[in-house]
Amino acid sequence: MGKREEVRRRTFAEILDVAGRMAEAEGWQAVTIRRIAAEIGYSAPVIYQHFANKEAVLRKLLERANADLLARMRSAVADEPAARGPHLAAAAYLEFARSQPGPYQLVSGGAGTGVDAATRRAAAAEVLAFTRRVVHAWAADSAAGPVDLDDACDLLWGTLHGLAGIGSIEDVGFDRALHLAEQAVSALLGYWSARPAPPADPDAPHPHTHSPHVRGEK
Amino acid sequence: MGKREEVRRRTFAEILDVAGRMAEAEGWQAVTIRRIAAEIGYSAPVIYQHFANKEAVLRKLLERANADLLARMRSAVADEPAARGPHLAAAAYLEFARSQPGPYQLVSGGAGTGVDAATRRAAAAEVLAFTRRVVHAWAADSAAGPVDLDDACDLLWGTLHGLAGIGSIEDVGFDRALHLAEQAVSALLGYWSARPAPPADPDAPHPHTHSPHVRGEK
DNA sequence: GGGAAAAGCTAACGGCGTTAGATTTTCTAA
DNA sequence: TTAGAAAATCTAACGCCGTTAGCTTTTCCC
Numbered sequence: 001m002g003k004r005e006e007v008r009r010r011t012f013a014e015i016l017d018v019a020g021r022m023a024e025a026e027g028w029q030a031v032t033i034r035r036i037a038a039e040i041g042y043s044a045p046v047i048y049q050h051f052a053n054k055e056a057v058l059r060k061l062l063e064r065a066n067a068d069l070l071a072r073m074r075s076a077v078a079d080e081p082a083a084r085g086p087h088l089a090a091a092a093y094l095e096f097a098r099s100q101p102g103p104y105q106l107v108s109g110g111a112g113t114g115v116d117a118a119t120r121r122a123a124a125a126e127v128l129a130f131t132r133r134v135v136h137a138w139a140a141d142s143a144a145g146p147v148d149l150d151d152a153c154d155l156l157w158g159t160l161h162g163l164a165g166i167g168s169i170e171d172v173g174f175d176r177a178l179h180l181a182e183q184a185v186s187a188l189l190g191y192w193s194a195r196p197a198p199p200a201d202p203d204a205p206h207p208h209t210h211s212p213h214v215r216g217e218k
Numbered sequence: 219m220g221k222r223e224e225v226r227r228r229t230f231a232e233i234l235d236v237a238g239r240m241a242e243a244e245g246w247q248a249v250t251i252r253r254i255a256a257e258i259g260y261s262a263p264v265i266y267q268h269f270a271n272k273e274a275v276l277r278k279l280l281e282r283a284n285a286d287l288l289a290r291m292r293s294a295v296a297d298e299p300a301a302r303g304p305h306l307a308a309a310a311y312l313e314f315a316r317s318q319p320g321p322y323q324l325v326s327g328g329a330g331t332g333v334d335a336a337t338r339r340a341a342a343a344e345v346l347a348f349t350r351r352v353v354h355a356w357a358a359d360s361a362a363g364p365v366d367l368d369d370a371c372d373l374l375w376g377t378l379h380g381l382a383g384i385g386s387i388e389d390v391g392f393d394r395a396l397h398l399a400e401q402a403v404s405a406l407l408g409y410w411s412a413r414p415a416p417p418a419d420p421d422a423p424h425p426h427t428h429s430p431h432v433r434g435e436k
Numbered sequence: 437g438g439g440a441a442a443a444g445c446t447a448a449c450g451g452c453g454t455t456a457g458a459t460t461t462t463c464t465a466a
Numbered sequence: 467t468t469a470g471a472a473a474a475t476c477t478a479a480c481g482c483c484g485t486t487a488g489c490t491t492t493t494c495c496c
Contacts, residue, residue: 002494003493003494004442004443004493004494007443008443032482032483032484033483033484033485034482034483034484042444042445043444043445043446044484044485045444045445045446045485045486045487046443046444046445048484048485048486049442049443049444053484053485054483054484054485121387121388121389151397151398151401154384154390154394154398155381155398155401155402155405157380157384158377158380158381158383158384158395158398158402159376159377159380159402160380161379161380161383161384162375162376162377162378162379162380162381162383163373163376163380165326165376165379165380166372166375166376166379169339170339171339172372176372177376179369180369180372180373180376183369183373183409184373184376184377184406186409187373187405187406187408187409187410188402188405190405190408190409191401191404191405191408191409192405221462222462222463222473222474225474226474250451250452250453251452251453251454252451252452252453260475260476261475261476261477262453262454263454263455263456263475263476263477264474264475264476266453266454266455267473267474267475271453271454272452272453272454437496438495438496439494439495439496440493440494440495440496441492441493441494441495442491442492442493442494443490443491443492443493444489444490444491444492445488445489445490445491446487446488446489446490447486447487447488447489448485448486448487448488449484449485449486449487450483450484450485451482451483451484452481452482452483452484453480453481453482453483454479454480454481454482455478455479455480456477456478456479456480457476457477457478457479458475458476458477458478459474459475459476459477460473460474460475460476461472461473461474461475462471462472462473462474463470463471463472463473464469464470464471464472465468465469465470465471466467466468466469466470
């Protein structure tokens with residue numbers, strides 16, 4: 001490892017670091033190429049040796065945020081019964097939105113972060129895909145019939161997005177959002193598991209079988 | 219009416235008009251004081267005779283958008299049975315997000331519109347309040363027990379927010395979002411009306427009584 | 437040790453929101 | 467009708483922004 005590249009790497013990391021801290025402290029609107037450069041003790045053009053433009057900096061941060069969110073959802077669900085998957089994933093999602101407001105704003109495209117919509121969409125695809133996996137695992141476990149699961153997946157995802165938005169409103173708060181999410185997930189899952197089977201079999205009104213775990217990845 | 223004030227009023231309206239059109243055509247990021255001024259044939263400082271600053275222009279547009287959204291939800295629900303209120307209000311919300319993407323972005327705070335969060339929050343309060351009224355009317359009608367209706371209201375609102383976000387993603391689309399919203403509302407309403415009354419009374423499994431209308435306003 | 441390559445800086449461009457100050461237009465009142 | 471007040475409007479400028487060009491210095495490699 002040349003000393004040169006070592007410094008490069010450190011500077012690269014520092015740029016992202018400082019940008020993240022500035023966003024946390026003063027909001028994404030206050031994050032500026034010139035200010036980042038000043039903070040790390042360089043002149044502004046140096047940033048362009050590491051990133052093509054400002055959006056590239058934000059994009060990198062968004063990718064990290066997304067990976068972080070995904071990891072949290074994954075680990076929340078790992079080694080837990082598939083039946084609880086949706087609840088746990090939802091809680092992890094909201095917990096991320098609460099504890100990492102800056103990164104979450106990047107992920108959800110809030111508050112003029114300046115990241116292009118297509119980029120956000122692509123990043124969100126991973127989270128959506130994971131949500132799909134969780135719901136499918138739940139369905140396989142809970143003996144839900146041949147419903148349109150894609151509906152359930154997208155709906156869950158949309159609900160999370162909406163509730164996270166609610167959570168960041170002072171008057172509502174994340175505790176309440178978490179409470180609401182729990183009910184929403186119950187309602188949605190109940191709706192889908194109640195649909196395919198007409199209430200003619202009073203044997204299993206509440207399928208609560210313990211069962212296989214959700215795998216982390218494909 | 220002095221000719222002076224007449225011109226003032228026209229200019230005021232023109233500023234908002236041009237700003238709205240520019241946003242529709244090129245996105246809110248492209249809306250600029252200087253460009254607005256050029257478009258209406260004035261120099262930039264003239265704008266400041268009508269608005270304190272750029273945010274004030276956006277704020278006015280946001281207020282209008284909010285009033286428009288509210289009016290659409292109201293008229294969607296008017297003269298319809300309260301039982302259908304939540305479904306109709308949800309559809310109207312999504313329809314607004316589809317047909318007026320620019321204004322809706324303002325309302326929902328998307329894509330760096332530059333409007334302060336507190337302002338958006340205050341504006342959204344009206345829509346939330348109306349949502350509450352619709353849900354309460356539904357509850358009064360559908361013999362739902364003494365559930366915590368606030369949960370239902372906020373959840374509905376959050377779901378709409380989330381689904382509208384989904385709708386504006388190309389790969390999903392508003393038709394699908396509408397479809398999802400219908401299911402979500404059914405699921406949530408079903409959840410809340412099924413909760414308080416334990417299934418011991420097989421007389422009314424699906425309370426579908428036609429009944430009083432939702433009033434437009436208090 | 438010398439020459440290529442990388443890293444860094446200053447200066448500048450065009451654009452932004454916004455303000456100050458001068459100038460023109462319009463209204464009002466004697 | 468006309469002088470003076472008030473309103474409208476303009477040009478210039480300030481300090482910021484993202485970004486690029488071009489030059490100087492440092493570093494590495496042969």
